[in-house]
Amino acid sequence: MAPENSTASSAAAAPAAPTPATSLAPATATPAPATPFMNGNVIDGKAVAAKIREETAAKVAELKAKYNRVPGLAVVIVGQRKDSQTYVRMKRKACEEVGIASFGADLPDTATQEEVLSVVRGFNANPDVHGILVQLPLPKHIDEQAVLGAISVEKDVDGFHPLNIGRLAMKGREPLFAPCTPVGCMELLERCGIPIKGKRAVVVGRSNIVGMPAALLLNKRDATVTICHSATKDMESIVRQADIIIAAAGQAQLVRGSWVKPGAAIIDVGTNPVDDKTKSSGYRLVGDAHFEECKEVAGAITPVPGGVGPMTIAILLKNTLESGERFISGKLQSSAAPSKRGQKGALARLLPEKEHLGPLSALAAVSLVAGAALQRIVGGVRQ
């Protein structure tokens, strides 16, 4: 399948001409920020994301110059959800801007699971595609686990495959890719010079996309991690102990200023629409932390919008570049697309023999190890 530039609705992967990387390289990218902060303690996620895109574009151009090939990303969307369509459009445009070839499949709400799986398998087998993502959430009749598990683990640039999550949970192992939003949170902490090792981190929310992998990433960086969720009692006193707060509960302004230890870093992953008659759209986005209150107490805080959100797509591009480099440089063989039954494709050649895992043992690893890796799991948020 060839790359695409269109978002036309189609049950098949839609081919179109790739945009040459060279015309899209850093010249068009936003200049690097001098500091990741704006207005004192407010982290400028847009600027950090622009810097990562700029770095990615430069490396894509290098790859193109050396091998005359560019990384390819396939984005699959099922259904007409407005927010999902917006994110997919943003991802395709971002690819174009950094020189990554964009492939796509836009399936209707009525697509069957087999049709979705068939599209995924087509991209698994396509040597010009180095990253594959299926936009979430999927319509209710589609089994998300089955679809995410069908993506070739070597092309899983969203980092949602059970093998990648399992390795994220394990001591001494590394995933090929980790989920983009949590990695974006870590990048923000790192690029702002916020120490993680030995610090107390509280993650509010335990979704598969953000909360759970964010906790695993913080654990890997030697933070002492607590997850708060819908059954957590006295959440505010737990949050008050945190040096780092990741707010990812999907609940508008849940974390109040009075919950925050002075100087703590707050990474706000929430994007909740609230009515606002002063806006032409009739709404505005707020985070899971009460920004005005928290900003007065925190050492550093991300705004919504313009904080973590832009990082999600920047990290997706970075992951796709990394995958493209592995395949194009020959570290991975694209002919090693995994069979329907297993995931012992090219990953098997990347990992030491003892680490080869079938899908079932990977799932077992996730459930056994995730529990051990998180120091405390305590139980009012939705997730």
Ligand SMILES: Nc1nc2c(c(=O)[nH]1)N[C@@H](CN(C=O)c1ccc(C(=O)N[C@@H](CCC(=O)O)C(=O)O)cc1)CN2
């Ligand atoms: N397959 C995936 N599905 C979903 C993911 C994901 O990482 N992979 N994450 C979210 C949605 N998402 C990307 O897919 C995403 C969310 C938010 C933003 C963003 O830039 N937000 C802006 C505000 C944008 C606006 O005005 O609406 C911000 O916060 O500044 C980008 C990507 C769920 N699905």
